[in-house]
Amino acid sequence: MDNDIQEVLFDQDSIHHAAVRLGKQITKDYAGEEPVVLSVLKGAYLWTADLLREVDLYVKLEFIKISSYHGGVSSTNSISLVTDIHSDVQGRDVIILEDIVDTGQSLLFLKKLLAERGAKSIQVATLLDKKEGRKVEIKADYIGFDVRNEFVVGYGLDYKEMYRNLPYVGILKKEVYSD
Numbered sequence: 626m627d628n629d630i631q632e633v634l635f636d637q638d639s640i641h642h643a644a645v646r647l648g649k650q651i652t653k654d655y656a657g658e659e660p661v662v663l664s665v666l667k668g669a670y671l672w673t674a675d676l677l678r679e680v681d682l683y684v685k686l687e688f689i690k691i692s693s694y695h696g697g698v699s700s701t702n703s704i705s706l707v708t709d710i711h712s713d714v715q716g717r718d719v720i721i722l723e724d725i726v727d728t729g730q731s732l733l734f735l736k737k738l739l740a741e742r743g744a745k746s747i748q749v750a751t752l753l754d755k756k757e758g759r760k761v762e763i764k765a766d767y768i769g770f771d772v773r774n775e776f777v778v779g780y781g782l783d784y785k786e787m788y789r790n791l792p793y794v795g796i797l798k799k800e801v802y803s804d
């Protein structure tokens with residue numbers, strides 16, 4: 626897999642430091658609260674495991690699965706709810722965990738869904754923020770790293786369902802997906 630990567634952007638060590646930094650901040654900001662942590666599958670699976678171990682709070686962990694990229698390199702504009710949660714978020718503080726905010730469409734979809742269901746507050750902790758990719762105006766509250774406008778894989782992020790198990794985030798070589 627390493628041969629398919631043009632450049633490593635964030636290695637294991639720097640991701641760990643980002644998890645520690647954001648975990649501390651979330652612990653401080655939600656002191657005394659019991660937020661619902663909503664992890665967005667599949668991409669956020671590693672970020673969820675690493676970030677949450679740095680959060681010293683009573684949290685309820687839920688997983689939701691939405692899909693917009695359908696494995697490819699560009700957003701399809703049609704987001705589908707693949708697996709829903711079964712617990713009630715009415716009146717709860719919700720922290721959404723994302724691996725990346727790119728066009729912002731997935732996050733907008735989720736925030737609307739949670740608002741319709743009566744969440745008391747909704748905040749977002751993302752490992753990566755690709756601000757140049759935005760198609761809708763939306764901001765994350767906790768950001769691990771800003772990332773440039775390149776298609777990245779690894780540490781949860783996929784191309785055609787592959788590369789999620791790379792321990793780092795890197796830019797996928799164009800020749801891997803342009804032929």
Ligand SMILES: O=P(O)(O)OC[C@H]1O[C@H](OP(=O)(O)OP(=O)(O)O)[C@H](O)[C@@H]1O
Nearest residue numbers: 666667668692693694727728729730731
């Ligand atoms: O800001 P956006 O342009 O909407 O992109 C961000 C979303 O896209 C990816 O999910 P994807 O739909 O590929 O599903 P996956 O997590 O299962 O890979 C990623 O994990 C985010 O959830």
Ligand code: HPA
Nearest residue numbers: 727775776777778782783
């Ligand atoms: O750059 C990306 N890589 C992988 N998945 C993604 N989903 C949104 N942007 C990306």
Ligand SMILES: [Mg+2]
Nearest residue numbers: 668694696783
């Ligand atoms: Mg994907």
